[in-house]
Structures are given as C-alpha cells and as structure tokens.
Amino acid sequence: MSMTQAGFAHEGAQETNYLQAKKGLMSWLYTVDHKRIGVMYLASVLSTFLLGGVMALLVRAELFTAGETIMGADTYNRVFTLHGLVMVFLFIIPAIPAAMGNFVLPLMLGAKDVAFPRLNLASFYVYCVGTVMALYAVVAGGVDTGWTFYTPYSASVNGPVVMMTMAAFVLGFSSIFTGLNFIVTVHKMRAPGLTWGRLPLMVWALYATSIIQVMATPVLGITLLLLAMERVLHVGIFDPAMGGDPVLFQHFFWFYSHPAVYIMILPGMGIMSELVTTFSRKTIFGYRAIALSSIAIAVISFLVWGHHMFVSGQSVYAGMIFSFLTFLVAIPSAIKVLNWTATLYKGSISLAAPMQWALQFLILFTIGGLTGIFLGTLGTDVHLHDTYFVVAHFHYVMVGGTVTAFVGGLHYWWPKMFGRMYNEKLATVSSILFFIGFNVTFFTQFVMGSQGMPRRYYNYVEKFQTLHQISTMGTWLIGAAFLLMAGYLIASLKSGAKAPANPWGARSLEWAIQSPPIEHNFHEIPTVQEGPYEYPTTVGPAKH
Amino acid sequence: MSIVKHQVGHHFFSGAQESSSAKLGMWLFLVTEVLLFSGLFVAYTVIKSTNPEMWAEASSHLDTTMGTINTIVLITSSFTVALAVRAAQTNKNGEKNGQLFWLLFVTILLAGAFLVVKYFEYSHKFHVGMLPGEAYFYDGIPHANAHRFFGVYFLMTGLHGIHVVIGMGVLTWVLVRARKGHFYEGYYTPVELGGLYWHLVDLIWIYLFPLLYLV
Amino acid sequence: MASSGSFWMPEQGSTIAADVDTLFDFIYYLNVIFFVLITAATIYFVVKYKRKSDDQLASSNVGHNTALEAAWTFVPLVLVIICFVWGFRVFLDQSVAPANALEVQVKAEKWKWNFQYSNGSQTLNELFAPAGRPVKLVMSSKDVLHSFFVPNFRIKSDVVPNRYTSVWFEAKEPGDYQIYCTEYCGTGHSSMLATVKVLPAEEFDKAMLKGEWPGQSGEGRDPVEWGKELYVSKTCNACHSVDGSRLVGPSFKGLFGKDEKMTDGATVKVDENYIRESIMDPNAKIVEGYAPAMPSFAGQLSDGQTDALIAYIKSLK
Ligand code: HEA
Ligand code: HEA
Ligand code: CUA
Numbered sequence A: 001m002s003m004t005q006a007g008f009a010h011e012g013a014q015e016t017n018y019l020q021a022k023k024g025l026m027s028w029l030y031t032v033d034h035k036r037i038g039v040m041y042l043a044s045v046l047s048t049f050l051l052g053g054v055m056a057l058l059v060r061a062e063l064f065t066a067g068e069t070i071m072g073a074d075t076y077n078r079v080f081t082l083h084g085l086v087m088v089f090l091f092i093i094p095a096i097p098a099a100m101g102n103f104v105l106p107l108m109l110g111a112k113d114v115a116f117p118r119l120n121l122a123s124f125y126v127y128c129v130g131t132v133m134a135l136y137a138v139v140a141g142g143v144d145t146g147w148t149f150y151t152p153y154s155a156s157v158n159g160p161v162v163m164m165t166m167a168a169f170v171l172g173f174s175s176i177f178t179g180l181n182f183i184v185t186v187h188k189m190r191a192p193g194l195t196w197g198r199l200p201l202m203v204w205a206l207y208a209t210s211i212i213q214v215m216a217t218p219v220l221g222i223t224l225l226l227l228a229m230e231r232v233l234h235v236g237i238f239d240p241a242m243g244g245d246p247v248l249f250q251h252f253f254w255f256y257s258h259p260a261v262y263i264m265i266l267p268g269m270g271i272m273s274e275l276v277t278t279f280s281r282k283t284i285f286g287y288r289a290i291a292l293s294s295i296a297i298a299v300i301s302f303l304v305w306g307h308h309m310f311v312s313g314q315s316v317y318a319g320m321i322f323s324f325l326t327f328l329v330a331i332p333s334a335i336k337v338l339n340w341t342a343t344l345y346k347g348s349i350s351l352a353a354p355m356q357w358a359l360q361f362l363i364l365f366t367i368g369g370l371t372g373i374f375l376g377t378l379g380t381d382v383h384l385h386d387t388y389f390v391v392a393h394f395h396y397v398m399v400g401g402t403v404t405a406f407v408g409g410l411h412y413w414w415p416k417m418f419g420r421m422y423n424e425k426l427a428t429v430s431s432i433l434f435f436i437g438f439n440v441t442f443f444t445q446f447v448m449g450s451q452g453m454p455r456r457y458y459n460y461v462e463k464f465q466t467l468h469q470i471s472t473m474g475t476w477l478i479g480a481a482f483l484l485m486a487g488y489l490i491a492s493l494k495s496g497a498k499a500p501a502n503p504w505g506a507r508s509l510e511w512a513i514q515s516p517p518i519e520h521n522f523h524e525i526p527t528v529q530e531g532p533y534e535y536p537t538t539v540g541p542a543k544h
Numbered sequence B: 001m002s003i004v005k006h007q008v009g010h011h012f013f014s015g016a017q018e019s020s021s022a023k024l025g026m027w028l029f030l031v032t033e034v035l036l037f038s039g040l041f042v043a044y045t046v047i048k049s050t051n052p053e054m055w056a057e058a059s060s061h062l063d064t065t066m067g068t069i070n071t072i073v074l075i076t077s078s079f080t081v082a083l084a085v086r087a088a089q090t091n092k093n094g095e096k097n098g099q100l101f102w103l104l105f106v107t108i109l110l111a112g113a114f115l116v117v118k119y120f121e122y123s124h125k126f127h128v129g130m131l132p133g134e135a136y137f138y139d140g141i142p143h144a145n146a147h148r149f150f151g152v153y154f155l156m157t158g159l160h161g162i163h164v165v166i167g168m169g170v171l172t173w174v175l176v177r178a179r180k181g182h183f184y185e186g187y188y189t190p191v192e193l194g195g196l197y198w199h200l201v202d203l204i205w206i207y208l209f210p211l212l213y214l215v
Numbered sequence C: 001m002a003s004s005g006s007f008w009m010p011e012q013g014s015t016i017a018a019d020v021d022t023l024f025d026f027i028y029y030l031n032v033i034f035f036v037l038i039t040a041a042t043i044y045f046v047v048k049y050k051r052k053s054d055d056q057l058a059s060s061n062v063g064h065n066t067a068l069e070a071a072w073t074f075v076p077l078v079l080v081i082i083c084f085v086w087g088f089r090v091f092l093d094q095s096v097a098p099a100n101a102l103e104v105q106v107k108a109e110k111w112k113w114n115f116q117y118s119n120g121s122q123t124l125n126e127l128f129a130p131a132g133r134p135v136k137l138v139m140s141s142k143d144v145l146h147s148f149f150v151p152n153f154r155i156k157s158d159v160v161p162n163r164y165t166s167v168w169f170e171a172k173e174p175g176d177y178q179i180y181c182t183e184y185c186g187t188g189h190s191s192m193l194a195t196v197k198v199l200p201a202e203e204f205d206k207a208m209l210k211g212e213w214p215g216q217s218g219e220g221r222d223p224v225e226w227g228k229e230l231y232v233s234k235t236c237n238a239c240h241s242v243d244g245s246r247l248v249g250p251s252f253k254g255l256f257g258k259d260e261k262m263t264d265g266a267t268v269k270v271d272e273n274y275i276r277e278s279i280m281d282p283n284a285k286i287v288e289g290y291a292p293a294m295p296s297f298a299g300q301l302s303d304g305q306t307d308a309l310i311a312y313i314k315s316l317k
C-alpha cells in the first residue's frame, strides 16, 4: 500500500519516545507534554470507571432480590448516587476528551502541543482536587440525593452535600480548561494545509464538545454554588421553606446536564468516524454532514433541557416546545448513524478489535437513541419518566455508545500510546462477552420500565423479580469482560509485540509518526495536502 | 530603563500565533465568566417577578450614593487600564516602562477603593440585619421574603467582589512583570489580557448597579 | 378485568391508556423498522465486504450522495414530527381533566399518601375512586418532591411543595391498581406505595354518603393479621423494621413492654397508650438516638386500624 501523504514515517530506527524522554515520577508530575497528561488522565478515568463499575455491581447485587439483599435502603441510595456521580463527573465527561483527546488532538493537527500546555496540566490537577473532594464526601458519609441533586431534598437532607457539590463545581473547571484549550488549539495550531475541510472528524467532534464544555459548564458551576448557598445560608432561591422555587433548580441543572449528555456522546461519535473509515479502508460517507451535524448538536442541545421535566408541573406549552426541539436534535444523530452504515458499503472491512467495538456502538447506540424518541414524545414520556425505561435508555447511549467508543478508541490508539500490541483473540472474547452481558443487563430494564418499575428503588414489588435477576446476571458477564480486558491490556505493556508506526493503515497525521511518538511529536511540522480519509481504492481515489 | 525580550513558546511557530492564541483563549474565558453570572441574573429575574413589590421596596434600601461612587471608581479604573495597555503597545526602548507601572498602580488603587466602599456598605447591612436567608433581621421592609432580595444582592455583589480581588491579583502580577521590563511593543499579551479581564469586571458592575440599586 | 397487558405495557386500567399504548406501538414499530434496517445493512456489509487479504482495497470511492443524504434527513424529520404532534395531543388529553371530574385532594409527605374527599373523610395510602367516572387529583407536598404514578392508568405527575399539580383518570373497571412514588424522596422512596381502589360507581356513592370506606373497619378480621398488612400499606415499614435492624426509626421487634429512654432523659415503658401516642403525636416523646422524623397519623388511621397496629407490634416478640 502506498503512502502519498507527506511526512509518513518509514519503519526504521526508533528514536527516544515521550515515555522515555524524561525519567522519574517528578518528570510526570511536572510534565506539560499533552501526551503524558493524556496518559495520566487515562489512568485516572480507568480507575474511576472501576470505582463506578464496582458501585454498579453492588447496585445490581442489591436488586437481585426484593427487600434487603446485601445492604439497607440508606446505603443503597448512597451507592447509586455515587455510581451516577462517579460515572458522569469523574469518568465519562473527561474520558474521551481529556484522556484520548489530549493525546491525539495535537497529533492529528500536526502540532507540537496544545495551545496552553500549562493550563492543560492545571486542568489535570484541578481534576485531581475535585476527585479527592468527591472521595472525601464519600468517606464523610456519602450523599443520597441522586446525581441530579434535586431540591428541596438536597437542600434539607443531612450529609456532606456541600462538599459533593463543590467537588462537581471544581471538576467543572477542569472540564472548562480542557474545552477552552482545545478550541484555541483547533483554531490556531493546525499544520499548514490542514484546512477545516481536511480535519479528521474526531477533531470536529472534540471541537463541538469543547464548545458545549465552555458554554454549559459555568451554568452548572453557578447552579451548584447556589445550591451550596441554599444549604449554608438558606437564601431562598430553591428552598420552598424560605420562599424559593424548587422547580427552578431543575431548570438550572438540566440547562447544563442535557448539553452534558452530548459532551459525553460527541467525542464517542468522533472516534466512531475514525474507526469506521480505518477498518473499511474507505473515505467517510458524508464528511460535511457529519462535521456539521456535530456543530448542530452542540447548538441545539442548549434548547431542549425541559424534556427532563415534562411531568414536573411546568406548563403544557413549555412541554410542547421542549418536545419539538428534542426531536430536532435527534436528526443530526440520525444522519451520523446512517452515514457510518453507508461507509461500510463496498469497503474492505477488517474485524480487528477496535472495529468490533465500533460495530457494537452502531447497534447499541441506535437502540439507545431510538428509545429516546419514546421519551421525547410527550404522551409516552408521562408513563415512562423516572422508570427503568429511562435507566435503560441512558445506559444504552452512555455505555452502549460512549463506553464502547471509548474502549474502541483505547484499542485503536493503544499501540500509538504505548508502542505495544495486545492479544487480539482475548480482545474478541472480551468484546463478545460485553455485548451479550450488556444486552442481558439493560434490555430487560426497558421491559420492566415500561411495565412500571420506578427507578431509584431499593425495593420492588414481586412481579419484577425475574427481570431484575436476569439483569443482575448480565452484569457478571460485563464484569468478566472488563476484567479480561484489564488483564490483556496490562499484559501487553510488558510482553506485547512492538507496535509499528501505523498498524491499522490509517491516514490521519498521528499515524505518520513513530509509535510511541517522540516528545515533540514532529521533527518538522508536516504540510498537509489532502483529507484524512483518502484511501486508495480499486476504482481510484476518493471522490467528494 | 531597559526591556527583556520575550521567548516564544516552543510549540508555536511565531509570536503572532502565540499572542492570537492567548487572546482567543481569554475571550473564551470571558464567555465562561459571563455565563457564570448569567445564572445569577436568571435567579434575579425569577425572584423579582415572583415578589415585585418586596423587590422594589428592598431595592430602595440600598445606598445609591455609595453605589454611584463605586460605579465612577470602576469606570475610571477601566480607563486607566486601557491607557496602560496603550503604554505597553507603544513602549519602544523601555521609555514607557515607568508610565506603564504607574497606570497599573492607579488601577489597582482604584480597585482597592471600590472594595473599601463596599466594606462600608456591607458592614452597615450586617449591622441593621439586611442579610440573606435566616440571618435576616431587619424590620424596615414591610414585605415577606425580603431576605430573598438580600440573598441575591449578596450573592451577586459577593461574586463580583471576589472577581475584583482576583483582578487585583492579576494586575499586581502584571505590574511586577512590568517593573522588570517584560512588556514592550513586541510583546504585551499579559497586559492586554489583564486589561480585558478588568474590563469584564467593570462591565459586570455596570449591569449590577442599575439592576440592584436603581430598579 | 380488562386485557392483562402486553409484553411492554401493563394492563390498561384507564380510558386514556389505550391512546397512550397506540402511540407507544407506533413509535415502537417505527423504531423496529429503523433498527432492523440499520442492523441488517451493517451485518450484510460486514459479511459481504469482509477483508480477505491484507492488501485488499475498498471497491468504492463514493464520498457522498446528496439525494440519499437529503432523503435520510427528511424522512426521519417527517416521522419525528408525526411523533411530536401525536404525542402532544395525547399529552393534552392526559393533562386536561374533564370539567365534571370528581376532585380528591392529595397530600404527599415522607413517605405516605393522604387522600381527602369532598365529604371530609380521609384515607391513607388507599385512594377510593368510582369506576367509569373521571377523577381529578389536586396534589401538593408537605416536604420534598414526590411523584404520583399509576402504571395501569398511564398517568404521572410530580407533587411539589408550595404548589398544586394535578392529574386525572377515569378508571374503566373496579379493581386495585398500584400507585408508586416516582420522584426520589429519600430512605422510604421505594416504600412510598399506595393503591387505587376502584369501586363500582353505586358502591362508591354509598361510601361517600356514609363517609366510611370499605375495609377500613376491619370487622371480623384477626387484628394481628390486619396490623401486619397495615404495617406495609401505611408505610410504617419505610422507617421501622420488624427484624431488629435500625432504619429511620427504632425497630418494632421486641418493642412492646420494653423500657425506652427518651431524649429528655425520661424512661417510658412501651404499652398500648404509649404506642398510640407515638402514632398520633409522635413528637410528644422522642426516643433517644433518633430524630423527630415521624409524621403524625392523626385523622388518617381509624381507631380499628390503630388497634390492629398495636396488636401487631405487641405480637413481635
Ligand atoms: C450520552 C448520553 C445521551 C444521549 C446521546 C442521549 C440522546 C437522546 N436522549 Fe437521552 N438521556 C441521557 C443521556 C443521553 N441521551 C441521560 C443520562 C438521561 C437521564 C438523566 C437522568 O434523569 O438521570 C436521558 C434522559 C432523556 C430524556 C428524559 C426522560 C425522562 O426523564 O423522562 C429524554 C426525553 O426526551 C431523552 C431524549 C433523548 C433523545 C431524543 C436523544 C437523541 O439525541 C437520540 C438521537 C439518536 C437516534 C434517534 C438514533 C439514531 C437514528 C436513526 C437510527 C435514524 C432513524 C431516526 C428516526 C426515525 C428519528 N433522554
Ligand atoms: C457513564 C455513565 C455510566 C456507566 C458507564 C454506567 C454503568 C453501569 N450502570 Fe449506571 N448509572 C449512571 C451512569 C452510568 N452507569 C447514571 C448517571 C445513573 C443514575 C444515577 C441516579 O439515579 O442518580 C445510573 C444508574 C444505574 C442504575 C439504576 C439505579 C437505580 O435507579 O436505583 C443501575 C441499575 O442497574 C445501573 C447499572 C449500571 C451497570 C450494571 C453498569 C455497568 O455497565 C458497569 C460495568 C463496569 C464495570 C463492571 C467495571 C469494570 C472495570 C474494570 C474491571 C476495570 C477495567 C480496566 C481496564 C479496562 C484497564 N446504573
Ligand atoms: Cu416520595 Cu419518592
């Protein structure tokens, strides 16, 4: 296969890579290298994922039987709250942008680093501070408000709620720093010839994500600050006992947290575009549509928050508008899904590990997204709201979508990050185990949800027992899948085969340099002459 | 006086790329600041619309004179910081180092003056009990829920006050570097960004003043 | 009884349930069609175009197709607009109660539902309603958010402090229907259950006239048995265990006859009178080590019910 892109590495002598460039713990703690910061973030989010995952296993274990199985109601409420908080704020929001995006964004742009390397490191440390605060809140008794912190419950209940909200507040800053850095990097640090129309779709996705991070996170910040003030000073903004409006909090909260769900999915969609093209050896179908739909999602996502509040007592009229806008934001996602499917057409499809996860994404995210239609429709949401149907919906999009994309991306860039290949056979076993386990766990939840099983229930009526038990058994398969994955990935660090510069035959700039890259990425800033998906085909070069 | 030449960051091609990146970054940061305050403006609007009479009455108990003085103080400081940026931009061989230093110094002084006035305002309110939430004990406003007005008042002016303090810190850092001769016509990004930040702090006050004191 | 429900939906108990289900089915089949199309295409492509040799290239170079892309933007758009309009119309039917609806006041509180009827009577965790007539619930909360959900009726609404929200339903046939609290409200959230007891219209009218609801007097029942049921149906179980474990309140196990220390230092022997007082005026004496978190049940439990509860607590050795 010929490489026409300028600057592609020739397999040859390896130079000192970024992992070896400097030695010792201090060289990591003080690093401003985006790749090292990415790796530190990666280690952190994998740990928080494990923590959140263990909480999830405990939640499911408790629900194995009605009534008390392994813990009491108060403990259960703390565990599921923590599961949600950890997964959302400590894992999924930083997972793709801060861990993987940090590593690949400058490489994809042909840049030596992000625009503000020190801000990047600051973001990581702010993240650490937020994490420590959150863990402190856990040790100090935990909070049982649900990840949504709804008032007046959160304003009145005992426990370290202020500490937990301040943790989320601090974590928000870390997210803002990353987003701000990425926007400036994409605008200002592109290599010569790398026009907007030649950017990898991962970059477009990270750019759109960053817009949301910068625009929405401050609102969460002020919301949490107000909640903390409400608890400390009883200022009477949310607390009805002090003349406040409890439903106002929900508007504030969802104004951030709905866009936040797109902070979670957009980078995953970016990874999808990379995986589908690379493993089909084919240009992406509908580049412009995918790029622009990311931006469309980012913009419209600010206008739909009220769909979480259809039965909160807001006016029928508001419900109507939010329902309508919700459907508008579904269309750009639909466009992407269909474009990825079309990209497979007449490709040269490899089923390497990353692609297995990409195909899972396609199927699972479609289910998650389509079930969002039931929820966006007013007449059906009234019945489904706050039942396990919603729980299943968001696990299909967040786990079936974002987590599979994250895992796919991890397997895709792993050789680039660490210079090692992993065991493909075990990877296949793990992905199949996950696929089965996931569907067993969460498909059952759609059924019990529409049958009326409310969420955040420690206890349940007899008729749901069978479904709950099947669901819990599914999680054991998920757990096994991740355990296996952890095993072969860690093993690869020690004994994996050396990775070539471009193991997958991909076309974007990060594959043009050695694996792992040198400290400053490129000896010479490359000049870009073509788009990132210009694969040669049997019928000539890609047509746009 | 002399100047110290600035080193462009290793990952940039040029000083122009570096300074335009820094500026874009600053503007984005200012957007986040505006959005942070926007949440408070929403809370303001909601509470005002639910208790309009209480609001009007409570608002008239604020000290408009002090508010006006502070507005003038901040507008003046915006002007001096703008002059400071101008001085840095036209600083050729270090001949404007001194001017730059004094302009920044006056700006910081004005910021301090603002805080002093605020201190007198706050301590009066603490004294008579115009306080947020349960701490409220003032009996001069014949409306229920007047504590909600003061909740919003203290949150908004308090958050703004914190920004004034941060702004003073930033400007002091710029001042120290100016003293060392770091800024000249070829490099004045920190002065410019510090100035932008200070303008934002002023601008927020320009909204707070009429909304809280005059409505 | 009506149909016993489908794979997805529980039995239809109210007049609007069928409309909701038709809408649900429409979206469901729409989704199935799209899902099957996408999955089938994916699997077909993966199988057909699977890479057979390492250097195999793709056999198409198409980067886009405006007509196709326009089609798959436009078709889903039209479909979701249908969902939207249809969903809104069903929602209006769910939201706007008929003018002649019978009103019942609902007070939600951690963790119980109190229903007040126009004849002045009250019931706890049991909502009595006539079959074939619309009923409108005017709801408000005493503490935090709760939410009133009856799956069989396909209705739900949050219950908010300092504000009134409402739902309505017209039950098709007599029977018992489960009520859930679906807004997280703390420890007892999943115990905050209640039942809609739909009576034939004439029976309902009679009960309204008498101001006495069926099953409230417990005539001819074994008090311990009945008390055991009430312990769950009146949500004492949200705060009191019967196995000795500590919840929000002290366990009932071995409670009767015990000497309890109060926060004010006094010691009280647990007898019938003390238990009755604890239920009707819980803040009169607070057990040491516990918060005064128990709501009063005065006016919400009949004498018979209180006696049954006491008998039940007595039986827990
Ligand atoms: C990654 C996160 C993520 C993503 C991407 C989405 C995507 C969507 N979500 Fe989801 N959602 C959550 C995370 C997410 N959601 C979370 C966390 C909650 C609950 C929070 C809580 O309460 O704790 C939630 C809750 C939630 C609700 C509130 C439910 C309730 O509480 O009552 C609603 C209501 O409208 C909704 C709708 C949607 C819609 C319409 C989409 C759309 O964007 C989906 C678009 C995708 C598709 C439509 C599929 C692909 C398209 C095709 C296959 C083509 C054919 C398409 C058509 C015919 C339309 N979501
Ligand atoms: C990103 C977000 C995310 C993720 C990934 C998950 C993952 C999972 N979630 Fe969770 N969930 C939420 C976000 C998420 N969840 C949120 C926001 C809520 C709402 C909370 C609320 O109501 O307030 C919720 C609520 C929620 C509930 C409802 C609780 C209730 O309402 O009472 C349930 C119940 O089944 C559940 C289950 C699970 C399960 C089984 C998984 C599994 O997929 C988890 C599997 C993971 C593991 C088993 C970890 C294994 C990891 C390792 C072994 C390390 C691997 C290391 C390497 C690969 C190197 N979740
Ligand atoms: Cu009441 Cu949940």
Ligand SMILES: [Cu+2]
Pocket (backbone or CB within 6 Å): A257, A258, A261, A304, A305, A307, A308
């Ligand atoms: Cu949403």
